[in-house]
Amino acid sequence: MASKITSRREDYSRWYLDVIREAQLAENAPVRGCMVIKPYGYTLWEAVQSGLDRRFKETGHVNAYFPLFIPKSFLEKEKEHVEGFSPELAVVTIGGGEELAEPLVVRPTSETIIGYMYSQWVQSYRDLPILINQWANVVRWEMRTRPFLRTLEFLWQEGHTAHATAEEALAETLQMLDVYADFAIRDAAIPVIKGRKSEREKFAGAVDSYTIEAMMGNGWALQSGTSHFLGQNFAKAFDIKFLDQNNAMQHAWTTSWGLSTRMVGAVIMAHGDDQGLRLPPVMAPIQAVIVPIYKKEEERAAVMDFARAVEAQLKAAGVRVHFDGREELTPGFKFNDWEMRGVPVRVEIGPKDVANNAVVLARRDSSREIEAAGGPKAKQFGVPVEGAAAAVQALLGEIQASLLSQATAHREANTHRGIASYDQFKQALESEGGFLRVHWAGSSEDEDQIKADTKATIRCFPFDAPEGEGVCFYTGQRTERIAIFARAY
């Protein structure tokens, strides 16, 4: 019974690919760098969508849809934007067999076409703010791809707002960062650090970019969502102008913010273990799986009836439950199968349980080893059937909290502080990896040099920085600024 999943220690990158395959989340498509998201993986994406969409609407946003094709000239109107995106554009030059008068780019992001439309929609301060989100696919012709983390085509949402004042646009930018962080922490159980991007890492065309950064199982960082304050850059490029209360013509202030299918990759890498996926109950497509167990044919009917009644009880209580009635597989196989696929709670029901009028509950976030080390009980035997749904719900809540605290503990254990020199920095990165939380007074060129030397980049300048003044490990200057460096996907 050799594992079908490479251990994380042996090869993290292969582990990631193995988990995606074995959990049936996605497969490579015939086209390089593209993936097919399979139903189980897509259901996870739907959990991202519903978790975010609810929050967007609660904060006053509405959904709309803008086209896939953008006139090439649009991309060229904002200088930094075109420089940032032109190397990775897919361009359509032929349509219906005819050469096009103007090539169309497949959107890499929609600031330009939405900016164009906003310019037509905005005349007065009374037309603002515009608070629109769209769920869409985008294409960026990346050199190197990985399922969910970086694919040529990916799914995301992109919010685009326009405001009358800088203050309001900035407040919107930060509000949406909070929305992302709230989703990541409460739904995905991934602790994230909110912060501002460095000049080098910010979005092409933004004044400032803000990010939520998460730590993956191997200590690398993953930018999991970004919110951009675009200032008046795009408003000027696309002529989004309005008359204010004093009859003066003003350019609008815009924002954009996006979160993609990459979040599914974040869930895999933040929580997964050597057995496979571990899904946070809030997002799990299946929260509890029922595995009926019987030896003899005489036992079968009794076990099935009992198990179906438990299924009905869980369903009625609002638990997303799946009944694994596959006849051709043994219970042992099913246990492993559902563990690989990350189902938080397994309900085992056999003849002994029927006799006791009870069920067995197994939790995915524990194991015999973890239990032996003082962790939660991996399996609870003899849970009375009358209270099964309540017991499962309580367990789901515990698992949600436990995944978040495990991920937080992992991040803290792999965050290095008090680094005083570049040598120490390099040594910490080499031996331990993880986040390097340092005082930073360097320039963009210094950042480039560090990236060239170590592959580590500034993930963000965290908002929450209680350290106070200290000495920059690189320049030796005194500074209050804290930067988090890490290797990143």
Next chain:
RNA sequence: CGGGGCGUAGCGCAGGUGGUAGCGCGCAUGGUUUGGGACCAUGAGGUCGAAGGUUCAAGUCCUUUCGCCCCGACCA
């Protein structure tokens, strides 16, 4: 775009010196099994990535070509 590797059954692979294609898993059927990845029997499944060439004969040798994977540079 640089550096490696690989294209043979659904998947993973084997097929010295050329001789008409095989193994494991999976799949189908039947039977025995089922509380931590069951077993037996029978069976189905192949234009060997593509195109040219050498040869009586090519998975194997030669040429060309297409594609994919992994590691870098680039990026959400």
